[in-house]
Amino acid sequence: QVQLVESGGGLVQAGGSLRLSCAASGRTSSVFRMSWFRQAPGKEREFVAGIYWSGGSTFFADSVQGRFTISRDNAKNMVYLQMNNLKPEDTAVYYCGVDTSGRGSSRSVSLYDYWGQGTQVTVSS
Numbered sequence: 001q002v003q004l005v006e007s008g009g010g011l012v013q014a015g016g017s018l019r020l021s022c023a024a025s026g027r028t029s030s031v032f033r034m035s036w037f038r039q040a041p042g043k044e045r046e047f048v049a050g051i052y053w054s055g056g057s058t059f060f061a062d063s064v065q066g067r068f069t070i071s072r073d074n075a076k077n078m079v080y081l082q083m084n085n086l087k088p089e090d091t092a093v094y095y096c097g098v099d100t101s102g103r104g105s106s107r108s109v110s111l112y113d114y115w116g117q118g119t120q121v122t123v124s125s
Helices: none
Strands: 002-007 010-013 018-026 033-039 046-052 058-060 068-073 078-083 092-099 119-124
Touching (some): 002 092, 046 078
Antiparallel strands (some): 002 018, 033 046, 033 092
């Protein structure tokens, strides 16, 4: 199993920045890719950004492309989400997820095997 713990959420004004962190532990050798998802009240969980654990390639949702970056530190088993130029519509609980199989769409919630508890991000207008 893989355990995930997110941190770094908070309240920020529109246009501001936050950096989220996700610490992975346990069987991290099984990680194929790690991604950030978010879920706003009354909405489904949606893909935000992802990174391949081995090669480091990244991929983003259109809604955050150019504003968010994702990075990893394999030695520390950490993944980071740098969020710039935040907008009120970015308000959500942000979750870190791990995919150990590499099958299917990297943007599909159902493909991810492990999740953290989430961290709240609130962007005020």
